Amino acid sequence: MVAWILGVILFALGICISVALHEAGHMGAAKMFGMRVRRYFIGFGPTLWSFRRGETEYGLKAIPAGGFCDIAGMTALDEVTPDEAPRAMWRYPTWKRFVVMVAGSVTHFILGFLILYVMAITMGLPNTEPVRPEIASVNQCVVDKGNTSEDGCAPGAPAPAKDAGLREGDLVLSVDGTPTPTWGEMVAKVEGLSGPAEFEVRRGGEVLTLTVDVARVSAPNGEQAGAIGVSVALPPAMIGYGPLDAVGGTVSFTGDMFVGVWNGLLDIPEKVPAVIEAIGGGERDPNTPVSVVGASIIGGDAVEQGIWEMFVLLLATLNFFIGVFNLLPLLPLDGGHIAVLFYEKVRDWLRRLRGKPAGGPVDYTKLSAVTMVFVVIGGAFMLLTLTADIVNPIRIGQ
Incomplete structure (x- = not known):
């Protein structure tokens, strides 16, 4: 039981670090371009501790369920003070705003790659070659x-x-x-x-x-x-690498993981009925989506049984999943803001062709209904998977 609790805590800590680095990616890119970053916090809710360095407040909040990076003028609707106005994010060129928005997901991809690289030179990577009929x-x-x-x-x-x-x-x-x-x-x-x-x-x-x-x-x-x-004749389950050839092996395996993550995202809607059935007492399909709680439980089981390869692989997969999911062109995800950026760019290009001046920033209030629909659906899905992971979690070897 102690090993299981340690595994759950370690996996949850890994998730918190991943989220912290995601927001740090946004912050680092924004500061690099000279944008005004007001706050960088891990968690939500009441502030437990904070300090200010320069113009940015850094801190920790009570609910460790995410984090945020507050960049002045992220949209034209954000209120900015007179001294913030010249450095408001929406005033910057499209490509710079794009880099800031995509930096969070890129951080997840880099982190996932590094996790797999370390795994390759220490534990080896799973052998994904199909078993030949030998x-x-x-x-x-x-x-x-x-x-x-x-x-x-x-x-x-x-x-x-x-x-x-x-x-x-x-x-x-x-x-x-x-x-x-x-x-x-x-x-x-x-x-x-x-x-x-x-x-x-x-x-x-x-x-x-x-x-x-x-x-x-x-x-x-x-x-x-x-x-x-x-x-x-079964091939080895894991393939070991040296420091140099691990680069190529990790790149190849990362590509396979991206394909798997994307296919998993596409399969989510058809997996929902199985999650609902599991909540009602049916057998939990191990291929159904899990929440952060469910992933931590699996991580705990992996540590308890000494399957560290599964623990590390699950952590890398989670980083790739979060990175890809955040790039979906839906507000309030990063991908939704990126879609708005490109819409503005294409719209202004078409206006120039017609001899018209560039239009103003997109009015996000007109997108509030679509955003709310996605938030409600996403919230319901998160609640569904969380409930399933509490009443009928996916377990390893049990």
Whole structure:
């Protein structure tokens, strides 16, 4: 239990540091361009502690659920004092405001990359290469799914792979004319077969065609599935790197993570019913979205069981997720402000083509209804995942 509590605290601390660095990214970019940064605070609610250095107040608030960087004149509607007006953010060129807005997400991306790089040279990175259909061993017979031939073969039990002449080291290229580049694709094809089937295999430098009499066995769901009685040669789960080659490995793995994070964002709407079902007592799908609380619980489980690779990987994933999510073109996210910037730029370009002067800054009050809709939907989703993580959290090994 102590290890679990330590894991939860460490993961929550990691999230707080990530948020602090996100806001520091905005602040650093704004100060670099000479914008007036009024306040930089971690948390919300009553102020616990603060100090002033130069023109900026730094501090910590009571609720550690985020943070903020108060830049004078972030929009034209923000009230600014006479001495702040010349350095109001909205007066600066579009590209400078863009850099300030995107700096928070870029900070998450850099942090996530650094986490993965350190992981690469210490623990290694997960092997994302698909498992090839290379035969590790040929069994004495086929048995029902979930069992092994080591449990014993019944008299007369079929041995399709052995009888067909398949050998250890054979690489299955196709089954019944269907290419099988991965082990999963080969298994899926075989499970749908019954009786003689042609297996094209590479053995050394030679390509052979063998006829395998696919048997039918019982699967855990009570249905029948095809089987031939072979096992796969599993590659290492983790790949270790040195300080130099870890750069390329981390870049490649980061790209895979970005794809996964983006696909995860797109899948969120269809996962909502499963979250609601979990709140009602149904089994929690491990692929459903989680809140910060849920992620911390998973982090605690990982530490308790000594799976530090999962802990570190989850922290990196969270940084990429927050970075990508903040760039969605919806207010009040950073991406929403960036979308407004580009709208102003395109609008003024079109006005110049028509011989008209540039328009003024966008009136954010006209966007308040759209912003409120997103805030309500986002708030409801956060409450939904938080509730699910409290009453029916995703757990590791339990």
